[in-house]
Amino acid sequence: MARLARFSVSMDERLLDRFDRLIGRKGYQNRSEALRDLIRDRLVEEEWSGGEADVVGVVSLLYDHHTKGLVEALTGVQHDYGENVVSAIHVHLDHHNCFEALVVKGRAASIREMADRLGSLRGVKHTRLTFSSSGRDLP
Amino acid sequence: MARLARFSVSMDERLLDRFDRLIGRKGYQNRSEALRDLIRDRLVEEEWSGGEADVVGVVSLLYDHHTKGLVEALTGVQHDYGENVVSAIHVHLDHHNCFEALVVKGRAASIREMADRLGSLRGVKHTRLTFSSSGRDLP
Amino acid sequence: MARLARFSVSMDERLLDRFDRLIGRKGYQNRSEALRDLIRDRLVEEEWSGGEADVVGVVSLLYDHHTKGLVEALTGVQHDYGENVVSAIHVHLDHHNCFEALVVKGRAASIREMADRLGSLRGVKHTRLTFSSSGRDLP
Amino acid sequence: MARLARFSVSMDERLLDRFDRLIGRKGYQNRSEALRDLIRDRLVEEEWSGGEADVVGVVSLLYDHHTKGLVEALTGVQHDYGENVVSAIHVHLDHHNCFEALVVKGRAASIREMADRLGSLRGVKHTRLTFSSSGRDLP
Numbered sequence: 223m224a225r226l227a228r229f230s231v232s233m234d235e236r237l238l239d240r241f242d243r244l245i246g247r248k249g250y251q252n253r254s255e256a257l258r259d260l261i262r263d264r265l266v267e268e269e270w271s272g273g274e275a276d277v278v279g280v281v282s283l284l285y286d287h288h289t290k291g292l293v294e295a296l297t298g299v300q301h302d303y304g305e306n307v308v309s310a311i312h313v314h315l316d317h318h319n320c321f322e323a324l325v326v327k328g329r330a331a332s333i334r335e336m337a338d339r340l341g342s343l344r345g346v347k348h349t350r351l352t353f354s355s356s357g358r359d360l361p
Numbered sequence: 362m363a364r365l366a367r368f369s370v371s372m373d374e375r376l377l378d379r380f381d382r383l384i385g386r387k388g389y390q391n392r393s394e395a396l397r398d399l400i401r402d403r404l405v406e407e408e409w410s411g412g413e414a415d416v417v418g419v420v421s422l423l424y425d426h427h428t429k430g431l432v433e434a435l436t437g438v439q440h441d442y443g444e445n446v447v448s449a450i451h452v453h454l455d456h457h458n459c460f461e462a463l464v465v466k467g468r469a470a471s472i473r474e475m476a477d478r479l480g481s482l483r484g485v486k487h488t489r490l491t492f493s494s495s496g497r498d499l500p
Numbered sequence: 501m502a503r504l505a506r507f508s509v510s511m512d513e514r515l516l517d518r519f520d521r522l523i524g525r526k527g528y529q530n531r532s533e534a535l536r537d538l539i540r541d542r543l544v545e546e547e548w549s550g551g552e553a554d555v556v557g558v559v560s561l562l563y564d565h566h567t568k569g570l571v572e573a574l575t576g577v578q579h580d581y582g583e584n585v586v587s588a589i590h591v592h593l594d595h596h597n598c599f600e601a602l603v604v605k606g607r608a609a610s611i612r613e614m615a616d617r618l619g620s621l622r623g624v625k626h627t628r629l630t631f632s633s634s635g636r637d638l639p
Numbered sequence: 640m641a642r643l644a645r646f647s648v649s650m651d652e653r654l655l656d657r658f659d660r661l662i663g664r665k666g667y668q669n670r671s672e673a674l675r676d677l678i679r680d681r682l683v684e685e686e687w688s689g690g691e692a693d694v695v696g697v698v699s700l701l702y703d704h705h706t707k708g709l710v711e712a713l714t715g716v717q718h719d720y721g722e723n724v725v726s727a728i729h730v731h732l733d734h735h736n737c738f739e740a741l742v743v744k745g746r747a748a749s750i751r752e753m754a755d756r757l758g759s760l761r762g763v764k765h766t767r768l769t770f771s772s773s774g775r776d777l778p
Contacts, residue, residue, distance in 0.1 A: 226511070227513035229516070232513045233539075237639040264522065282419050344391065348494055355486075366649065367648070369646065371645045394651075526756075539766075560696075562771050
């Protein structure tokens with residue numbers, strides 16, 4: 223069972239007031255939750271910065287599925303990094319455009335490499351790699 | 362049928378050489394394709410910056426599904442923005458941690474608002490909003 | 501005289517432990533100071549996102565001062581936004597390359613516009629706009 | 640004397656049209672110049688990503704100069720990284736707030752370390768590290 227730490231923080235009350243208004247607008251019920259989120263977000267950046275840590279993320283792809291050979295190439299690259307692709311979702315946006323979100327897992331460096339290879343294929347119009355975490359070390 | 366434009370670009374050959382080496386490492390077969398990708402990426406930023414444009418993106422969520430009331434709250438928010446959530450993928454990372462990627466569509470401002478509301482729920486450990494595009498105006 | 505607020509925060513002790521290690525590596529002496537910095541950084545993002553707030557920042561420029569007409573053009577744009585340029589520093593990097601950092605102040609939207617105009621001049625190789633704050637509302 | 644390369648690029652004319660409108664709004668006179676800027680901006684990211692390359696950048700600092708011991712501490716850190724600080728500009732924003740922009744040069748890893756140490760000092764309210772380049776390999 224996780225143990226809860228409790229500690230006190232001091233800050234100028236005008237700073238706290240601005241923070242409270244910001245997190246109110248964002249929908250937070252609770253100052254501790256908002257601070258935990260700020261901390262976790264910073265830790266996720268750290269996990270990805272090294273390259274060697276085990277991370278979770280999303281590769282998003284926008285492509286024209288009519289491009290000759292593209293679907294095969296996309297599948298090929300995903301197989302080369304088979305252990306990194308956890309799951310995928312495919313959305314038909316219109317007659318030409320497909321959108322795909324791959325949930326990826328593994329070494330940050332491999333995942334960057336895979337995203338580069340997917341993004342550089344002809345017919346892939348846009349790629350982004352989104353950082354997240356397995357949550358294991360992110361209580 | 363799309364018409365192809367062809368134009369010439371001039372640059373210092375040392376700059377071109379560095380660019381060619383960069384895109385070679387990324388896996389590009391073709392300089393035009395790499396330049397088109399740079400341009401599209403910049404246009405996607407523009408689409409999202411206004412707030413009013415119709416965009417496509419991904420909201421990624423890492424959460425502990427044991428948090429009391431969380432699954433209902435996540436579903437509730439997604440229903441409030443029903444027309445914006447195109448599709449979703451759910452991954453069980455371990456006993457506690459779930460990862461969800463929502464493909465979202467619509468006005469940039471609504472999507473930001475939904476992402477804020479999801480991210481501020483207690484038990485959601487990490488949220489990111491990834492920008493992409495419907496591709497309709499991004500040949 | 502500023503009044504100090506003191507409040508308590510609760511979090512899983514493993515999360516707190518990771519945060520403490522991170523801020524130790526960064527050199528923080530003090531957890532409250534690190535949390536205040538996280539909060540201020542988020543508030544600076546908010547100040548800039550609207551366009552209408554009064555902000556402070558830096559426009560950094562790398563350029564080749566041998567480019568014909570460039571020095572005049574840079575000066576001209578800076579004069580058009582005279583009230584926004586607080587101060588400037590100029591560094592001669594080598595025979596060709598100059599680096600300039602302009603401390604800028606005013607409406608976020610004007611400053612973005614000025615940075616765009618400077619960055620688009622021929623001979624300016626690289627521009628970045630860095631967000632900061634006047635500190636007035638950022639205790 | 641630099642040699643100019645000239646090459647042709649092909650793209651869907653609707654994509655080119657959107658790009659031309661974007662760069663028109665930004666103030667570019669010339670499509671080649673806008674493409675060179677996109678390329679250089681990407682190369683600057685690469686230079687900084689490794690940690691070992693020689694880079695140029697700006698560390699911006701917002702601080703309250705009344706904080707006891709702060710001015711000495713800021714000076715101390717800057718001396719520890721003396722070879723990295725090329726030049727500095729100091730602006731008195733109001734009775735409390737000072738803004739400082741340091742033009743920095745050297746190994747990306749050292750500069751990040753220095754920025755962390757400066758940012759973690761008590762009384763420093765906000766720090767950003769801005770990436771740029773010496774321009775030497777960025778024609």
